[in-house]
Amino acid sequence: MSNAAVDAFMAGVKAKNPEQKEFHQAVHEVVESLMPVLDKHPEYRKAKVLERIVEPERVIIFRVPWVDDAGEVQVNRGMRVEFNSAIGPYKGGLRFHPSVNLGIIKFLGFEQVFKNGLTTLPIGGGKGGSDFDPKGKSDLEVMRFCQSFMSELFRHIGADVDVPAGDIGVGGREIGFMFGQYKKLTRKFEGVLTGKGLQWGGSLIRPEATGYGQVYFADEMLKTRGESFKGKTVVVSGSGNVAQYASEKVIALGGKVITLSDSSGYIVDEEGIDAKKLAFVMDLKNNKRGRIKEYVNKYPSAGYHTSDASADHNALWSVKCDVALPAATQNEINANDANNLVKNGCVCVSEGANMPSTPEAVNVFIESKTLYGPGKAANAGGVAVSGLEMSQNSMRLAWSREEVDQKLHGIMQSIHKACIETAEAYGTPGNYVNGANIAGFLKVADSMMAQGVV
Numbered sequence: 001m002s003n004a005a006v007d008a009f010m011a012g013v014k015a016k017n018p019e020q021k022e023f024h025q026a027v028h029e030v031v032e033s034l035m036p037v038l039d040k041h042p043e044y045r046k047a048k049v050l051e052r053i054v055e056p057e058r059v060i061i062f063r064v065p066w067v068d069d070a071g072e073v074q075v076n077r078g079m080r081v082e083f084n085s086a087i088g089p090y091k092g093g094l095r096f097h098p099s100v101n102l103g104i105i106k107f108l109g110f111e112q113v114f115k116n117g118l119t120t121l122p123i124g125g126g127k128g129g130s131d132f133d134p135k136g137k138s139d140l141e142v143m144r145f146c147q148s149f150m151s152e153l154f155r156h157i158g159a160d161v162d163v164p165a166g167d168i169g170v171g172g173r174e175i176g177f178m179f180g181q182y183k184k185l186t187r188k189f190e191g192v193l194t195g196k197g198l199q200w201g202g203s204l205i206r207p208e209a210t211g212y213g214q215v216y217f218a219d220e221m222l223k224t225r226g227e228s229f230k231g232k233t234v235v236v237s238g239s240g241n242v243a244q245y246a247s248e249k250v251i252a253l254g255g256k257v258i259t260l261s262d263s264s265g266y267i268v269d270e271e272g273i274d275a276k277k278l279a280f281v282m283d284l285k286n287n288k289r290g291r292i293k294e295y296v297n298k299y300p301s302a303g304y305h306t307s308d309a310s311a312d313h314n315a316l317w318s319v320k321c322d323v324a325l326p327a328a329t330q331n332e333i334n335a336n337d338a339n340n341l342v343k344n345g346c347v348c349v350s351e352g353a354n355m356p357s358t359p360e361a362v363n364v365f366i367e368s369k370t371l372y373g374p375g376k377a378a379n380a381g382g383v384a385v386s387g388l389e390m391s392q393n394s395m396r397l398a399w400s401r402e403e404v405d406q407k408l409h410g411i412m413q414s415i416h417k418a419c420i421e422t423a424e425a426y427g428t429p430g431n432y433v434n435g436a437n438i439a440g441f442l443k444v445a446d447s448m449m450a451q452g453v454v
Contacts, residue, residue, distance in 0.1 A: 006028070006031055006032055006035070009031055009050070010027070010028055013027050013054055017106070019103065021103060022106075022331075023103045023104075023106040023107040023110065026107040026111055026355060028359070029362070029433070030110075030114065030437045030441070033434045033438055033441075034050065034438065034441055037426065037441065037442070044445055044449070047448075049448055049449065052448065052453075053084065053445070053448070054110070056081050056082060056084075056109065057083065057085060058081075058082040058156075059079070059080075059081050059106075060080045060081075060082070060128075060153075060156050061077065061079045061102070062077075062079070062153075063076075063077065064077065064078045064130055064148050064149050064152070065148060066141070066144045066145045066147075066148045067144060068137075068141050068144075069138055069140060069141055074145075076131055076132040077130060078129070078130045078149050078152060079100075079102060079105055079128055079130070080126065080127075080128035080153060080164070081102075081106055081109040081126060081128065082109075082126045082156070083106075083110060083112065083113050084113045084124050084125045084126075084448075086124060086447035086448045086451060087116070087117060087122055087123065087124055087443060088116075088123040088124045089158075089159075089161055089163055090124045090125065090126030090161070090162035090163070091116055091123035091124060091164075091165070091386060091387065092108065092109055092125055092126040092127040092128070092164065092165065092383070093108075093127060093128075093129075093164065093165045093166050093170065094127075094128045094129045094130075094165070094167055094174075094178075095129035095130075095168045095169060095170065096129055096130050096132045096168070096170050096174065097168050097169045098131055098133045099131075100129045100130060101131070104330075105127050105128060105129055106127075107330075107354075107355065108127040108167075108354055109126050109127035110125070111125075111354055111355065111375065112125035112126060112127055112383070113125030114376050114436065114440030114441060115375075115376040115383060115440065116380075116383055116440075117440035117441070117443040117444045118376065118380055118418060118440045118443075119380050119383060119384045119387060119411055120411060121388075121411075122387075123163075123386075123390075126162055127167075128153070128164055130145075130149060132145050132169075134169050134170075135169075139173070142173060142174060142177065143177045146174055146177035146178045147177060147180075147181040150177075150178045150181040150182050153178075154181070154182050154185045154186060157192055158192055159191045159192050159390070163191065163193065163386070164192075165193065165194040165195045165382070165383070165386045166195040168329070170195075171241065172195065172197060172207070175193050175194075175195045176196070179192070179193050179200070191389065191390050191394060194206065194386035195386070196389070198398075201389075201392075201393050202389065203388055203389035203392055203398070203404055204399070204400065205404040205405050205408060206382075206386065206389055206404075207245065208245040208248070208249075209408055210245070210246075210379050210381050210382030211242045211243065211244060211245030211247070211248065211249060211327065212245055212246070212248075212249045212381055212405070213378070213379065213381015213384065213385075213411075213412045214246050214325060214351070214352040214373075214378050215229070215246050215249040215325070215350070216408070216412035216413070217350050217373050217377060217378040217381075217415065218323060218325070218348055218350035218373060218378070220412065220413060220416035221348055221373055221416070221432070222323075222347075222348055222371065224371070224420075225371070227347075229250055229253035229254055230253065230255070231254060231256075232250075232254075232255045232256070232322040232323050233258060233320070233321045233322050233323070234247075234256060234257045234258070234324075235259045235316065235317070235319050235323070235346075236257055236259055236260055236327055237260075237261050237316055237317075237325070237326045237328040237332060237353075237356075238326075238327040238329075238352070238353065239281060239292045240328075242327040242352040242379070242382075243260055243261075243325075243327040243352070244278065244281065244282055244285070244286075246325050246352055247273060247278055248275075250323075250325070251273075257273045257278075258272060258273065258319065258321070259319055260273065260281060260295070261292060261328060262285075262291060262292045263307070264291055264292070264306065264307060265292070265293060265304055265305050265307045266292065266304075266305055266307070266316045267292055267293070267295045267296060267302050267303065267304050267305075268302060268303045268305070268319055269295075269299060269301070270301075270302075271301060271302075277295075280295070280298055280299075292304075312336055313337050313340060314333070317340050317341050318337075318344070319344075321341070322345065322347055322348070323346065323347070323348045323350070324341055324349045325349075325350055325352055326349070326351055326352060326356035326357070327352035327353050327356075328353050328356065329354075329356065330356060331357070331358050332353065332357075333349075333356055333357040333358065333361045334360065334361055335358065335360035335361050335364055338360070338362075338364035338365055339364055341370075342364060342365070342368045342370060347370060347371060348371040348373075349365055349370060349371070349372050350371075350373040350378045351373060351375035351378045351379055352379045353375060354375045354379065356375065357372075362374070362433060366431060366433065369430070371432075372432055372433070373432050374432055374436050376437070376440065377415050377416070377419050377432060377435075377436040380411070380415055381411070381412055384411045385407075388404060388408075415436075418439040419432045419435030419439060420432075421435075422435040422436075422438045422439040422442075423438075426438055
């Protein structure tokens with residue numbers, strides 16, 4: 001497929017899916033990577049695999065009415081995109097955030113198809129969520145919303161059909177409320193949601209999995225140049241689940257984390273965020289649901305910087321570092337940010353968030369030979385342990401923390417190996433973007449071919 005063919009294909013995608021810019025971006029990146037695959041395997045083109053793989057198998061959109069603490073009726077929109085089930089039940093998180101729209105959920109679901117294909121586990125791709133904002137809501141308001149949301153979603157999911165997990169705005173509290181409602185409506189206690197509490201079917205290491213996996217993947221990339229995290233200065237964005245546990249693992253491997261952020265701004269602690277300071281952040285964000293600027297009240301030697309949405313760059317990525325771990329949200333690193341990272345000596349970028357780098361930023365990383373782990377590979381640890389949670393639920397048992405962590409580490413090493421070997425096989429050695437896209441695609445495409453035109 002030539003550049004002209006890519007443009008023609010994308011024109012069709014955009015015509016069918018207008019105003020869904022994040023989805024367009026995700027599809028374009030994958031289609032570009034697949035050019036040598038389609039040249040080598042004309043049977044994929046004949047079977048219209050690419051045309052089928054960009055079209056979700058099912059899109060469900062529904063009303064979510066609920067009553068707030070003041071007695072006012074509120075109405076949100078819920079959705080689930082069941083994208084591809086060629087290799088297993090749909091699997092992917094639920095996101096509760098005001099920015100949620102169909103384009104964002106489709107981009108996330110599309111990415112999930114390839115990410116799940118890389119994990120070595122039998123799970124398809126899906127994603128869902130709502131424009132509901134849990135921030136500032138009481139526990140009772142969140143419960144009422146989650147129960148209303150699940151009162152519709154329960155018809156479309158199941159342990160062997162579609163197994164949602166958490167994402168931004170959906171943690172253990174929300175998963176618990178939704179599982180309770182699912183159980184009440186279906187009278188089934190099954191592994192339908194992952195990220196559950198340990199006492200009722202959850203897996204050890206699941207909260208840590210995305211952040212740990214992000215760091216394991218970065219560590220594998222560093223090893224290709226004979227390096228490690230020991231003594232490295234690390235910049236992390238975000239301060240939620242992924243950022244917290246990525247920081248924890250970096251500290252364990254001998255690196256020094258110096259930044260964390262939220263939507264208001266970021267902190268820089270040149271002395272390093274050690275285990276004690278990280279425990280403070282975890283309590284602040286997970287229990288008190290506070291803002292990261294409160295860190296400097298506790299540790300005044302650190303600095304706090306307010307975000308400037310009007311700037312042409314994110315100042316966080318101007319902080320000098322050896323390794324960057326974006327763990328906040330999509331498109332948080334633009335070309336200016338990427339250039340700043342490279343200029344300041346960053347040698348490795350591993351994505352914990354989904355698609356946090358713009359296409360222009362990705363080009364900067366690839367052209368500068370920066371070790372760059374795209375989200376669909378580097379942050380696959382979360383869904384990998386979700387898959388392991390499904391396995392434990394099916395077998396009615398629970399593995400130890402060490403067993404799950406060992407399996408997670410092995411999966412991330414396998415993903416890294418697949419990316420390296422596939423990139424090499426298709427003529428772009430060291431290009432993790434091509435390696436991840438092609439390796440994930442091949443597993444899904446071959447399964448689709450075997451199952452006929454369905």
